[in-house]
Amino acid sequence: MPISVVELFAGVGGFRLGLEKSSKRYQTIWANQWEPARRSQHAFDCYVSHFGISSHHINEDIALVKDQIPEHDLLVGGFPCQDYSVARTGAKGLEGKKGVLWWEINDILTQKKPNCHLGKCG
Numbered sequence: 001m002p003i004s005v006v007e008l009f010a011g012v013g014g015f016r017l018g019l020e021k022s023s024k025r026y027q028t029i030w031a032n033q034w035e036p037a038r039r040s041q042h043a044f045d046c047y048v049s050h051f052g053i054s055s056h057h058i059n060e061d062i063a064l065v066k067d068q069i070p071e072h073d074l075l076v077g078g079f080p081c082q083d084y085s086v087a088r089t090g091a092k093g094l095e096g097k098k099g100v101l102w103w104e105i106n107d108i109l110t111q112k113k114p115n116c117h118l119g120k121c122g
Helices: 014-022 042-051 062-068 101-112
Strands: 003-008 026-032 074-077
Touching (some): 003 014, 003 101, 014 026, 014 074, 026 042, 062 101
Parallel strands (some): 003 026, 003 074
8 A cells, every 4th residue: 555755855865865775665645845045945956857858756845835745654854964963053943944843743733633643644
């Protein structure tokens, strides 16, 4: 049985590569990568070069497109760590510029309720 995956903060597709190479059951059905305040979107361009152009690969602010996320079994994401890193002075956690993205993940999980969690699906 396939496991549908949504990949947030996808970067160049690390979660997708790992999951899809580990089992053919994982099928990434929607992905988002967007770097605010940057004209060039190098990570998204790399993602597209690996996985092709698709209307399911989104390069916009997750807050503006989260209502487009389809029902899915598993939500993964390369969560931006800058606001949680001990290597960075002045990290602000949930109140930092990128730390607030946790609330977007929370909204999506609350709304979609994917059925894979803690290593179990179903």
